[in-house]
Amino acid sequence: MVVDDEAHILSSIKRLFRPFGYDTVTCTSAREALDIIKTSGPFHIVISDFRMPETNGVEFLAAVRACAPDSVRMVLSGYADAGSILNATNEGHIIKFIPKPWDDAFLLKSVAAALNGGQSAEAAEASQIQMPEGRHD
Amino acid sequence: MSTFLEPPDGLESGNRDELLEPQCDIPILLVDDRQVNLHILEKLLHGMGYLLVLATSGKEALKETLKRDFAVILLDVQMPEMDGHETAKLIHSKPKSKDVPIIFVTAADDAESQIKSYAAGAVDHLSKPVRPLILRSKVEIFAKLYRQRRRIEQHKNNLEELVELRTGQLLETATKLKVRNEELNEHRKNLESTNLQLEEWIANEIKMSREKDLMLLQQDKLASIGKLAAGIAHEINNPLGFIMCNLGTLKKYTNVVRKYLQAQEEVLKTYSPEKQYKQLEELRIRIDLPFILEEDLDSLISESLDGAERVKRIVLDLKDFARSDESAMQTTDLNHCVQSAVNMVRNEIRCVADLDLSLGTLPPVNCNPQQINLVVVNLLTNAGHAMTDHGRISVTTSCVQERILLSVADTGKGIPSEVIGNIFDPFFTTKPVGQGVGLGLSTSYDIIKNHGGEITVFSEPGVGTTFTISLPLGGTEVMSE
Numbered sequence: 001m002v003v004d005d006e007a008h009i010l011s012s013i014k015r016l017f018r019p020f021g022y023d024t025v026t027c028t029s030a031r032e033a034l035d036i037i038k039t040s041g042p043f044h045i046v047i048s049d050f051r052m053p054e055t056n057g058v059e060f061l062a063a064v065r066a067c068a069p070d071s072v073r074m075v076l077s078g079y080a081d082a083g084s085i086l087n088a089t090n091e092g093h094i095i096k097f098i099p100k101p102w103d104d105a106f107l108l109k110s111v112a113a114a115l116n117g118g119q120s121a122e123a124a125e126a127s128q129i130q131m132p133e134g135r136h137d
Numbered sequence: 138m139s140t141f142l143e144p145p146d147g148l149e150s151g152n153r154d155e156l157l158e159p160q161c162d163i164p165i166l167l168v169d170d171r172q173v174n175l176h177i178l179e180k181l182l183h184g185m186g187y188l189l190v191l192a193t194s195g196k197e198a199l200k201e202t203l204k205r206d207f208a209v210i211l212l213d214v215q216m217p218e219m220d221g222h223e224t225a226k227l228i229h230s231k232p233k234s235k236d237v238p239i240i241f242v243t244a245a246d247d248a249e250s251q252i253k254s255y256a257a258g259a260v261d262h263l264s265k266p267v268r269p270l271i272l273r274s275k276v277e278i279f280a281k282l283y284r285q286r287r288r289i290e291q292h293k294n295n296l297e298e299l300v301e302l303r304t305g306q307l308l309e310t311a312t313k314l315k316v317r318n319e320e321l322n323e324h325r326k327n328l329e330s331t332n333l334q335l336e337e338w339i340a341n342e343i344k345m346s347r348e349k350d351l352m353l354l355q356q357d358k359l360a361s362i363g364k365l366a367a368g369i370a371h372e373i374n375n376p377l378g379f380i381m382c383n384l385g386t387l388k389k390y391t392n393v394v395r396k397y398l399q400a401q402e403e404v405l406k407t408y409s410p411e412k413q414y415k416q417l418e419e420l421r422i423r424i425d426l427p428f429i430l431e432e433d434l435d436s437l438i439s440e441s442l443d444g445a446e447r448v449k450r451i452v453l454d455l456k457d458f459a460r461s462d463e464s465a466m467q468t469t470d471l472n473h474c475v476q477s478a479v480n481m482v483r484n485e486i487r488c489v490a491d492l493d494l495s496l497g498t499l500p501p502v503n504c505n506p507q508q509i510n511l512v513v514v515n516l517l518t519n520a521g522h523a524m525t526d527h528g529r530i531s532v533t534t535s536c537v538q539e540r541i542l543l544s545v546a547d548t549g550k551g552i553p554s555e556v557i558g559n560i561f562d563p564f565f566t567t568k569p570v571g572q573g574v575g576l577g578l579s580t581s582y583d584i585i586k587n588h589g590g591e592i593t594v595f596s597e598p599g600v601g602t603t604f605t606i607s608l609p610l611g612g613t614e615v616m617s618e
Contacts, residue, residue: 012379015386051371078374100374101449104385 001041002026003033003060004049004076009100013047016104022111030060034067042068045114047098050077061094072114076100076107162188163280164205168198168224169213169242174265178211178242181269182276195224202234208283209276211263214243214254222257229258238279242267352580370452377452381445388438395430450480469506471541471608472496472534477506478513479532486517489524490547493531502541502610508584509608512592515577516545516604522568523549523602536610540590544605551598560594 002013002024010026017024025043027033030052037043046064050057061073073093078100096110165187169175175191182189190207192198195216202210210228214221221241228234238260243250246264254262261275405414421427475496486492513532520530528548535542552560552567559565561582585592589609596602 006375006379008379009375009382012382012386016382019389076378078371078378100378101381101445102378104382 001033001037001043001046001071002076003030003047003052003057004028005052006049009049009076013107016108017111020108020112030055030057033060034063037064037068037071042071045072045074045111047074047076047111050075058094065093074098074110074114076102162186163208163283164188164190165276165280166190166192166198166201166207166210166212168192168195168210168216168221170194170216171213174213174242178267178272181267181272185273185277185280187276187280195219195221195227198224199227199231202228202237203231206233207237209260209279210237210239211242211276212239212259214241214245214250222253225257225259238282240275240279348579352583373448373452377445377448381442381449384438384442384445388435388442391434391438395434398430466503466505468501469504469509471499471502471504471509471543474504474506474509475513475532475534475543478510478517481510481514482517482521486521486530489521490528490530493529495531495533497533497535499534499536499541500610502608504588504608505584509588512581512584512606513543513545515581519577520545520547520549520602523547523551525550528601539610541608541610542605543608544603546601546603548601551600551602552594552596553598557594557596561592 002010003026004010005028007028010028014024014026025036025040027036030048031054033046033048037046046061046068048057048060048064052060057075057077061075064071064073072095074096075094076098095114098107098110163186165182167175167178167182167189168191169178170193172193175193179189179191187208190201190205192201196219198210198212201207212221212225216224219227221243225239225241228237228239239258240261240263241254241257241259242263242265243254244265251262260279263272263275405417409417475494479492479494483492517530517532524547530548531544531546533542533544533546556565556567561578565579582592585606585608591607593605593607594602595605
């Protein structure tokens with residue numbers, strides 16, 4: 001399940017995941033997403049944008065945790081300052097904070113790792129936050 | 138002050154009569170060679186308030202007149218050794234006694250004797266036997282004269298004393314006034330200098346508060362730029378996210394499509410009728426498919442990805458430059474700061490100078506990266522503005538003895554020696570109006586100082602300028618606001 005208020009983001013991620021055979025469900029509203037999770041969930045992975053009109057990603061993922069505790073939760077955000085990363089990891093028990101624009105390979109690797117169940121939420125916490133890339137030139 | 142002009146004690150009118158009316162006896166000299174005659178005269182004049190001095194010879198009389206002043210001398214004419222007339226002449230020849238009145242007392246009553254007496258300087262002439270009343274009244278006349286004279290003298294003395302006293306007081310007052318005047322002058326000078334200091338202080342305060350206002354304004358501006366940058370960054374990152382992701386997918390699609398078309402091409406070449414294949418071949422050439430598929434599609438996508446990557450970096454720089462937690466000291470890679478700053482101004486500088494970066498291996502330094510960024514941006518911007526022709530700007534970092542050195546050297550027009558002492562002053566600028574208010578170097582100076590570092594300048598007009606910043610590795614305990 002991928003949630004973002006920007007439809008283009010959703011379709012680009014859907015395209016990215018398609019070759020790997022993931023059953024990707026997308027939603028532009030956090031409230032709708034919760035309904036879908038309740039009716040047709042639970043999902044293995046829930047990836048959410050951080051800044052959305054109705055609610056923020058951390059609040060949404062906290063709600064997801066309440067109704068589907070076994071889902072692996074990740075945040076995908078363009079608003080990557082230290083404070084929001086901390087909130088995301090502490091309040092939403094989120095195992096990954098992926099900054100926008102994301103690195104495709106890193107996102108795919110994170111999803112694959114979560115699906116393989118190789119890491120519990122606790123073990124992954126805080127250690128797997130990808131920081132903005134450094135400069136190379 | 139008025140007290141100085143009041144009459145001194147003891148000279149008031151109430152005391153004056155007492156002083157001018159001497160209680161002492163009036164001195165009268167009686168001269169006769171016979172004791173009996175002296176005795177008679179003494180008796181006659183006794184009890185009238187006179188001090189009677191007796192002399193039995195002219196010599197004795199002369200001695201007495203040298204000792205004191207007499208109101209009158211009663212002088213016997215017939216005396217042995219020196220007679221009265223001779224004695225009188227001698228008495229009147231002395232300066233002290235030249236005016237003393239002399240009455241001759243003589244047995245001779247003839248006119249010739251009288252004339253002789255007056256010729257000898259007598260004021261009067263009494264014949265023996267003396268009539269008491271006449272004697273007394275004549276003596277009293279001179280006693281009165283004496284008293285008056287003494288009174289006048291006393292008066293004169295008092296006046297002189299008074300004048301002297303007053304003069305003294307006036308002099309004293311004048312001296313005091315002079316001292317006072319000097320004190321006042323001193324005081325005035327002190328006040329004037331205090332006033333001057335106050336004026337300087339006020340001018341300085343005004344200047345400082347104006348500087349502070351402008352600094353605050355600058356900081357406000359930076360803070361709002363920061364918020365704006367963070368907002369813009371987020372807005373850009375969303376579309377950038379799917380653009381980059383889609384470009385990645387497109388690249389994969391392209392490969393897939395190309396593979397499929399290659400396979401199809403093999404099949405067509407082998408199995409399709411020659412005519413149709415030729416038509417297809419013509420179409421392929423006409424629509425430029427070999428170029429599109431084999432050459433351009435890949436570079437189109439990779440160039441687009443490259444562009445997107447650059448946008449991504451710019452946004453990161455923007456966020457680095459104006460992060461919301463601006464005042465935090467943190468362990469920083471200074472080369473990263475330099476790189477960030479360079480990226481910010483690269484476009485501005487590109488058209489006036491080539492940029493050389495020579496970044497050494499640096500240990501992490503404790504500093505405020507946003508502020509250091511700002512300093513490097515300021516130095517680079519100034520270097521750009523210093524260019525007359527297309528020049529070169531070199532940025533160097535190194536670590537020497539627990540300090541990090543960062544230098545920005547340009548080949549611009551240089552700083553004239555007469556203004557080089559002012560370049561770190563607030564509002565000092567040589568740039569044309571509108572190109573800078575003159576706060577860049579001043580702000581940079583403050584920032585480096587707050588970091589416990591130093592910023593120095595070396596400039597040679599016509600050759601170029603080098604700014605060197607030296608920062609301690611540990612930063613400073615004093616945090617800048």
